Structures are given as structure tokens and as C-alpha cells.
Amino acid sequence: MTDTVVQPGSGAAIKAASARIADPEQRVLERIAEIRKRKPSMREDAITMSHGAGGKASHTLVTALFGDILSNPVLDQLGDQAVLQLPGVDSIGLAVTTDSFVVSPLFFPGGDIGELAVNGTINDLAVGGATPLGISAAFILEEGLDVATLRRVVESMRRAADRAGVNIVTGDTKVVPRGKADQLFITTTGVGVVPLPQRVAIPRIVPGDVVLLSGAMGDHGSTVMLARGDVDLEADNLRSDTMALHGLTAALLGDGIDVHFMRDATRGGVATVLNEIAQSAGVAVAIDEASLPVHDEVRGVAEILGIDPLYIANEGKLVAIVAKEHASRALEVMRSRPEGTEAAVIGEVMAEPEGMVFIHTGFGGTRVVDMLIGDPLPRIC
Amino acid sequence: MCLAIPARLVEYVDADRLYGKVELGGVQRRINTSLLVGEDATEPGEYVLVHVGFALSRVSETEAAETLRILEEMGPAYHDEVDQIRQWQAMEDELVGANYRESNGKATV
Amino acid sequence: MKFADEFRDADLARALGARIAGEAGDKHWKIMEVCGGHTHTIFKYGIEDLLPSNVELVHGPGCPVCVIPMGRLDDGIAVAHQPGVIFTCFGDLMRVPGSEGSLLDAKAAGADVRMVYSPLDALKIAQQNPDRKVVFYAIGFETTAPSTALTLMRAKAEGIRNLFVFCNHVTIIPPMKAILDSPDLQLDGFLGPGHVSTVVGIRPFEFVTSNYNKPVVVVGFEPLDILQGVHMIIQQIHEGRCEVENQYKRVVHDDGNPKALEVLARVFKLRSHFEWRGLGFISQSALELQDEFAEHDAEKVFSVPGVRVADPKACQCGEVLKGVLKPWECKVFGTACTPETPIGTCMVSSEGACAAYYNFGRYSRARERERVLASGDRPDASGNGHTNGSVSEHDLRPIPVQAR
Numbered sequence: 083m084t085d086t087v088v089q090p091g092s093g094a095a096i097k098a099a100s101a102r103i104a105d106p107e108q109r110v111l112e113r114i115a116e117i118r119k120r121k122p123s124m125r126e127d128a129i130t131m132s133h134g135a136g137g138k139a140s141h142t143l144v145t146a147l148f149g150d151i152l153s154n155p156v157l158d159q160l161g162d163q164a165v166l167q168l169p170g171v172d173s174i175g176l177a178v179t180t181d182s183f184v185v186s187p188l189f190f191p192g193g194d195i196g197e198l199a200v201n202g203t204i205n206d207l208a209v210g211g212a213t214p215l216g217i218s219a220a221f222i223l224e225e226g227l228d229v230a231t232l233r234r235v236v237e238s239m240r241r242a243a244d245r246a247g248v249n250i251v252t253g254d255t256k257v258v259p260r261g262k263a264d265q266l267f268i269t270t271t272g273v274g275v276v277p278l279p280q281r282v283a284i285p286r287i288v289p290g291d292v293v294l295l296s297g298a299m300g301d302h303g304s305t306v307m308l309a310r311g312d313v314d315l316e317a318d319n320l321r322s323d324t325m326a327l328h329g330l331t332a333a334l335l336g337d338g339i340d341v342h343f344m345r346d347a348t349r350g351g352v353a354t355v356l357n358e359i360a361q362s363a364g365v366a367v368a369i370d371e372a373s374l375p376v377h378d379e380v381r382g383v384a385e386i387l388g389i390d391p392l393y394i395a396n397e398g399k400l401v402a403i404v405a406k407e408h409a410s411r412a413l414e415v416m417r418s419r420p421e422g423t424e425a426a427v428i429g430e431v432m433a434e435p436e437g438m439v440f441i442h443t444g445f446g447g448t449r450v451v452d453m454l455i456g457d458p459l460p461r462i463c
Numbered sequence: 464m465c466l467a468i469p470a471r472l473v474e475y476v477d478a479d480r481l482y483g484k485v486e487l488g489g490v491q492r493r494i495n496t497s498l499l500v501g502e503d504a505t506e507p508g509e510y511v512l513v514h515v516g517f518a519l520s521r522v523s524e525t526e527a528a529e530t531l532r533i534l535e536e537m538g539p540a541y542h543d544e545v546d547q548i549r550q551w552q553a554m555e556d557e558l559v560g561a562n563y564r565e566s567n568g569k570a571t572v
Numbered sequence: 573m574k575f576a577d578e579f580r581d582a583d584l585a586r587a588l589g590a591r592i593a594g595e596a597g598d599k600h601w602k603i604m605e606v607c608g609g610h611t612h613t614i615f616k617y618g619i620e621d622l623l624p625s626n627v628e629l630v631h632g633p634g635c636p637v638c639v640i641p642m643g644r645l646d647d648g649i650a651v652a653h654q655p656g657v658i659f660t661c662f663g664d665l666m667r668v669p670g671s672e673g674s675l676l677d678a679k680a681a682g683a684d685v686r687m688v689y690s691p692l693d694a695l696k697i698a699q700q701n702p703d704r705k706v707v708f709y710a711i712g713f714e715t716t717a718p719s720t721a722l723t724l725m726r727a728k729a730e731g732i733r734n735l736f737v738f739c740n741h742v743t744i745i746p747p748m749k750a751i752l753d754s755p756d757l758q759l760d761g762f763l764g765p766g767h768v769s770t771v772v773g774i775r776p777f778e779f780v781t782s783n784y785n786k787p788v789v790v791v792g793f794e795p796l797d798i799l800q801g802v803h804m805i806i807q808q809i810h811e812g813r814c815e816v817e818n819q820y821k822r823v824v825h826d827d828g829n830p831k832a833l834e835v836l837a838r839v840f841k842l843r844s845h846f847e848w849r850g851l852g853f854i855s856q857s858a859l860e861l862q863d864e865f866a867e868h869d870a871e872k873v874f875s876v877p878g879v880r881v882a883d884p885k886a887c888q889c890g891e892v893l894k895g896v897l898k899p900w901e902c903k904v905f906g907t908a909c910t911p912e913t914p915i916g917t918c919m920v921s922s923e924g925a926c927a928a929y930y931n932f933g934r935y936s937r938a939r940e941r942e943r944v945l946a947s948g949d950r951p952d953a954s955g956n957g958h959t960n961g962s963v964s965e966h967d968l969r970p971i972p973v974q975a976r
Contacts, residue, residue: 110905315492386470445795447619468576471574498722498829498831514716530821537587
């Protein structure tokens with residue numbers, strides 16, 4: 083008994099069905115969907131490590147506390163960067179972004195805190211289509227920090243800045259007593275210019291768009307986890323993937339490709355970015371498990387610890403949402419660049435069920451990929 | 464019951480064979496191997512089941528092959544059903560949308 | 573990855589699902605999978621999508637995190653707050669809610685709580701911090717207990733006196749018996765816990781076949797293992813057999829691992845009784861340290877509140893653990909109780925039936941309905957019987973909420 087007016091395969095079909103079927107399970111599923119759309123609120127009395135993991139708790143902290151108190155039209159967009167109008171100027175805007183780097187250990191295979199700081203800041207500007215102009219860097223130094231260590235970090239920042247062609251133009255330093263900072267914290271601000279109106283923006287995402295990922299997932303998070311030495315794992319080939327992506331983004335945008343949106347996948351992993359996109363744009367994102375690029379060592383670490391690579395942090399990868407007609411060209415451009423040799427098409431955008439990310443497993447099944455709750459905690463069970 | 468995974472025993476690290484190194488996908492881990500005795504005695508190069516840093520048993524290649532053989536035997540007799548399933552899969556793909564495999568080529572590393 | 577990928581073959585899985593559909597006939601089958609690891613695999617790979625609708629997998633109490641009563645977790649948190657203590661536990665435990673917050677909250681409040689991947693990590697921390705008291709909150713069934721035992725033996729041998737174990741190891745047979753004795757559930761068979769069996773073998777499950785006349789197949793944790801197990805149960809019933817079979821022969825010996833059993837006997841003894849969340853007190857169902865290891869027993873060395881805390885009124889974890897309720901049938905599922913605001917352990921633990929369903933299951937069920945309506949005609953119109961993910965009139969009837 084199907085309603086012939088309703089398009090088969092559409093989310094509307096589900097809704098029509100549930101009106102007809104007295105199915106308690108379906109009602110529960112709908113209730114969950116509704117509740118998920120509601121604005122989150124801060125319930126905790128104290129900040130926990132979950133709030134820093136990049137998943138739901140972080141998201142709630144930002145939207146329900148900071149976003150709520152500081153609300154204004156620019157902030158409310160919660161973009162990777164804020165775009166400010168310059169008085170008297172219509173064609174370009176000023177892009178501003180800020181970030182803090184608190185990684186431990188300071189040095190790890192493939193990079194260090196300094197490199198992360200420079201590359202991460204550039205990436206937040208680049209994914210918005212902005213050309214980075216300069217970076218500021220503020221340092222909080224713990225009493226007792228080895229000067230040689232500090233020198234090493236700053237030299238690394240110099241090299242990263244030179245490689246990217248962006249200068250560190252101003253900064254600040256503070257020293258706090260022993261124990262009040264984990265050796266060294268860095269906060270950066272990146273400033274750039276972006277043509278207006280912005281080519282890449284959440285409202286440009288439409289069903290039918292193709293989702294691309296610029297390379298293999300989980301390298302950074304796994305590397306840092308092992309570098310901490312908490313778990314007796316060795317992986318000689320595992321390295322952080324930290325790198326500046328503004329060359330890649332410029333190539334994509336410069337080639338006339340209809341890029342609708344880009345975001346770099348940092349803490350919380352690719353799954354978190356896709357969920358943010360699905361929720362902000364009110365669309366569904368369907369990804370194909372077989373297409374997800376993952377290095378063997380990351381797969382090994384993930385398997386041993388019981389974590390999903392979709393949730394492990396990256397520092398040199400971006401997700402791009404591109405118009406369907408330009409998807410293969412976009413893939414070509416990505417793969418032709420050093421930042422994107424392992425790029426892949428990983429999925430597509432659909433209309434419904436909105437706000438949801440789901441994955442087609444190699445197994446022929448489909449399941450939901452939810453946002454990370456707290457830290458991706460390894461499991462024994 | 465829980466998360467135990469088969470990993471290759473690379474080597475023992477002490478003479479009494481109480482500790483060893485296993486490898487999975489290029490990642491190595493130091494584990495306790497003191498339970499690998501009797502039927503579970505394992506030589507380097509063979510596989511063991513690892514759980515919370517301990518090897519619980521040896522993975523028998525012969526038994527694994529036998530289990531797979533039984534599973535594979537169930538396949539050919541049901542070609543018709545498998546074809547129907549494949550048709551369903553195609554219908555489902557159509558409902559869902561694009562087939563990513565064709566636009567990707569070799570995507571995984 | 574060897575010994576894993578081969579058992580995840582999608583084509584074989586579909587063929588097996590089809591075979592099961594053919595053999596299942598019209599009977600409604602209810603097979604309980606005891607182990608949390610099985611629940612996880614079933615949802616992760618959408619195994620229920622491959623089975624015909626009349627073969628139902630019921631999730632049992634095999635999640636050692638889920639069965640810890642709140643009071644017991646509060647005890648752990650109380651120990652974590654004591655001066656000089658470094659509290660160590662597995663990641664699974666960090667977000668489980670006690671009556672006043674989780675271990676993660678305790679960490680935020682200043683307790684030195686550290687996640688470890690192995691009891692040996694706790695031993696290492698004890699060695700590196702001789703002036704601190706390192707407590708390891710041990711959880712797990714017989715799979716994990718030997719690891720705790722070996723760690724304690726090592727601590728004793730090396731004179732590491734500042735390592736303490738808060739023992740919550742439980743055994744699998746008593747809750748299985750409790751479920752079999754319960755009138756709420758009518759099961760056709762059990763998928764036995766594969767990794768517990770690497771330690772205890774398959775003989776301990778013979779009481780199910782001899783006293784309760786239900787077949788048991790001990791299975792592995794890959795999708796093909798579980799499907800093969802279901803097939804073997806159906807075959808047993810058709811052939812009039814009732815036995816304990818071993819599907820997981822590549823790692824399970826019928827007699828288990830004698831060394832592991834020896835180590836268990838040396839370090840642990842059975843408690844007279846232990847409280848299981850949702851199942852109440854069960855006798856001889858949990859382990860405690862032998863007197864020889866008393867100086868490492870956290871319950872003897874630290875004073876713990878030992879208060880029995882009733883589950884929140886809204887919480888129906890007990891019924892879900894027994895397989896009486898499906899996750900979505902719990903009144904607070906998805907509303908007050910979600911993975912970020914869990915009320916009970918079934919939602920917090922990644923093995924819990926509720927978390928598994930919330931994360932993995934809900935979309936596949938929604939899509940199932942979409943397919944039913946979108947297709948118009950039934951997929952089994954060819955008369956071949958139920959096939960992959962097939963739906964029939966059964967799926968469109970309201971599912972009764974009371975225990976079946």
C-alpha cells in the first residue's frame with residue numbers, strides 16, 4: 083500500500099510511512115531525530131577532557147556557552163574563519179582565524195608543536211578560500227622549560243612559515259610558574275584576504291554534491307598517541323601528516339572548479355567534519371567505507387586499540403564538497419599536488435535524512451556515523 | 464569475549480618466552496606470552512590472539528582454513544539466491560545514489 | 573589483515589544469510605548472543621540486515637562494563653579520590669555514570685585517573701611511582717581475568733607492593749543460568765562467548781544442553797563466524813541434536829587453556845555472591861583475590877563506601893541486559909538517555925546494546941522501512957522465501973512492546 087505521489091527513496095517516504103504504521107520503533111527513531119535537532123545545552127559543572135576532544139562535548143561548549151554569550155552575526159556562523167568587511171571595500175573581505183596548540187609531546191615523528199601551529203592556522207584560512215597574509219604567535223612558557231627546546235620549536239616554525247610563504251609578523255610571550263602549563267602552549271591568529279562574496283560557504287552545499295578527502299585519515303592522531311608512550315606500540319612508518327594546504331585550495335579554486343565548501347579535518351577526525359557539515363547545511367552525507375583512504379599502520383593501531391580511524395585527528399587533510407559535474411576534475415587536481423596524492427572521492431551529499439552521516443560498509447550494510455562524544459577511548463570489549 | 468585480535472608473533476624477547484613482540488599492519492606491540500604453552504605453544508612467524516597486552520592462544524592456520532572451506536562450500540549451492548541479493552543491492556544503490564567505486568579507481572593505500 | 577579479513581567477506585556473508593533464510597522456514601527463531609563483542613560486530617556490520625526477519629538475535633548480558641552496579645562504580649571513584657592514589661582502568665569505564673558522575677568527572681575534580689590498555693601498564697606505573705598507591709580497577713569476564721592474575725603474580729614476584737587490584741571480574745555461566753531460569757525469555761539457542769572459551773573451553777556450557785535442552789555454538793567475532801553460528805544452531809534443531817559445538821576452532825580448544833585456568837585458580841577464588849546490574853545478586857558469579865594476595869586487594873586496603881545504589885527509576889538496563897527489551901523499547905532511549913547523557917551502562921559502554929543500536933542500528937532500521945514502502949511489491953514475490961534483508965507482512969505489523 084504505497085502512496086504513489088511520494089517519491090520512492092525519499093525521506094518523505096519514511097515520514098508518510100510512519101503515519102500509517104503504528105510502529106513504536108519508528109516513533110522512537112523519529113523522536114531521536116527531533117531531539118538531535120534541538121539546541122544543545124551545557125549540563126556539566128566542570129570542564130572535562132571530553133570538552134577538548136573535538137566531538138559533541140566540544141561542540142556543545144562552543145555553541146551553548148561561547149556562542150550563546152558572545153553571539154553576533156559573524157560569530158554565529160561558526161566558520162573556520164571569520165570574514166570581516168573592510169569599510170569602503172566590497173570585493174574583498176578580511177579573514178581572521180585563531181587557534182591554540184597544546185600538544186604533548188612537543189616533538190613527534192613528522193613534526194612538532196611549532197609546525198602544527200603554523201600549518202593549522204594557514205589551513206583554517208585556506209579552507210575558506212582566503213589567501214593568508216600573516217600570522218601572529220603568542221607563547222605561554224612554563225617556568226623551567228629548556229631554552230634549547232624552545233629554540234627548536236621556533237626554528238621549526240620559521241621553516242614551516244618559509245615553506246608556506248607566510249610570515250609570523252607579531253607575537254607575545256608570557257611565563258607561568260612551574261606546573262601551570264604543560265611546557266609550552268602556542269596561540270596563533272591568522273589573517274588573510276578573501277574575495278567576496280565567498281565562493282565556499284555552507285549554504286552552497288546541495289544534494290548531489292560529491293565529497294572528496296585529500297588523503298589518508300588518522301596519521302596525526304595515531305602518531306601522537308604512540309609518541310606519548312602510554313601504550314606499548316611501535317610503528318616505524320607512522321608520521322604526523324601536518325602540512326599547509328593553501329597551495330591545494332588555491333589550485334582547486336583557481337581551476338574554475340565549482341567548490342561549494344571545504345574544511346580541514348583536525349581533532350575529532352573526518353567523522354566530526356562530516357557531521358558538522360550535515361548539521362549546519364541540513365543535509366545527509368553518505369560515505370562509502372571501501373573508498374576511505376587509510377594507511378596500514380593506522381589501521382593496525384586502530385584495530386589493536388579498538389578505535390575507528392574516522393575519528394582520529396588529522397593535521398594536513400581537508401574535506402571538499404564539490405559540484406557533481408566537477409568531481410573528477412577536482413580529484414585530478416588534488417592528486418596532481420603533493421598535498422593530495424592519496425585523495426579520494428569518499429561519498430556524496432543527499433537531501434535526507436537531514437543532519438545525518440551514514441556509511442555504506444564493505445559488507446553491504448549501512449550504519450550511522452555519529453559525532454564523537456568525548457575522546458576516542460580505546461576499548462577492551 | 465571482547466576485543467582480542469589475531470596478530471603475528473615476530474619474536475620472543477626473553478629466553479623463557481614470557482614476553483614477545485607481535486605485529487599487525489606494520490605496528491608492533493610488546494605483549495606477555497606466558498600463556499602460550501601446550502597446545503598454544505607458538506613459534507615466531509605464527510599468529511596469536513592478543514587481548515589487553517596478553518596472548519591468550521595460538522591461531523591455528525589449519526583450523527582457520529577448514530572453517531573457511533566449510534563457509535565457502537555454502538556459496539555455490541545458492542547462486543540463485545545470491546543473484547537475487549545482487550539485484551537487491553543494485554536497487555538499493557539506485558535508491559541511495561552514486562556508485563563511488565567507479566569514480567574512484569584505486570582509492571585505498 | 574590475516575585471520576580477520578577472510579572472515580569479513582561480504583559475498584560469503586550474503587550467501588550464508590540466504591542459506592539461513594532458506595533453512596529458517598516460518599518459525600520465529602530467537603538466538604541469544606551472550607557477548608558484548610558479538611553485539612558490537614552485529615551492529616557494526618549490520619548482520620541483522622542479512623538475516624531473515626524471523627531470525628532474531630537477542631543481546632545478552634555479556635558486557636562486563638554494563639553489569640557493574642552504580643554503587644560499585646561509586647566505590648571505585650571513592651578510592652580514586654583518596655590521597656596518593658593513582659587510579660587506573662580501561663577506556664571502556666571512563667564515562668560510565670556513577671551516582672555522582674563518572675571517572676572522567678572525578679578526573680576533572682582532581683583525582684589522578686589514568687586510562688591503561690593492559691594491567692601491565694598499571695604495574696609499570698606502580699614501579700615508576702613507588703611513593704604512590706596504584707589501583708587497577710579490574711573488569712572483564714574469564715577472558716580478561718588471567719591477565720590480571722598474571723600481573724599480580726608478577727607484582728608479588730618482584731616485590732611491587734604499591735599495586736592494588738579492585739576486582740570486578742565476573743564469570744559468564746551464572747548469568748546465563750539466571751537468564752535460562754527466567755520465565756521472561758523463550759530462546760532457541762545460544763551463541764557462546766568465543767574469547768571466554770579460549771580460557772575455559774566449551775565444556776562449561778554443557779549445562780545448557782543437558783539441563784535446559786538448548787543448543788550452544790561457541791562462535792568467533794567476525795561477521796562470518798556469527799552467521800555460521802546461527803546456521804549451526806538451526807541445523808542442530810532440524811537434526812534433533814542438542815550439543816555444545818565449537819565454531820571458533822582456530823583459537824578455541826575444547827578444554828580451553830590449562831595454564832590460564834591454573835593461573836586463575838592460583839590468584840582468584842569465587843565470591844559467595846555478587847550484585848549484577850539488572851540481574852540482582854547471583855551466587856558464585858564473581859572473583860575476588862585469594863588470601864595470599866590480600867595485600868594487593870584494594871577492597872581490603874582502602875575503605876570503600878560499599879553502598880548499594882539503586883538504578884535511576886527511569887533506567888531499564890536490567891531488562892535490556894536480559895534481552896527482554898530491545899534498546900528502542902526502553903522508555904528513555906534516545907531522549908533522556910543518549911550516548912552523551914547516558915543514564916545506564918547499556919548506553920555508555922560501546923558494547924552495550926543501546927549504544928551499539930544508537931550508533932549503528934537506527935539508520936538501517938529506518939532505511940528498511942523506506943525500502944518496504946518505496947518498492948511497493950514484496951521482494952519475495954518470486955516465492956524463493958526470505959532473502960537478504962527481505963521484508964514481509966511481519967515487518968509492517970506493530971511490534972508488541974511486551975516481552976515475547
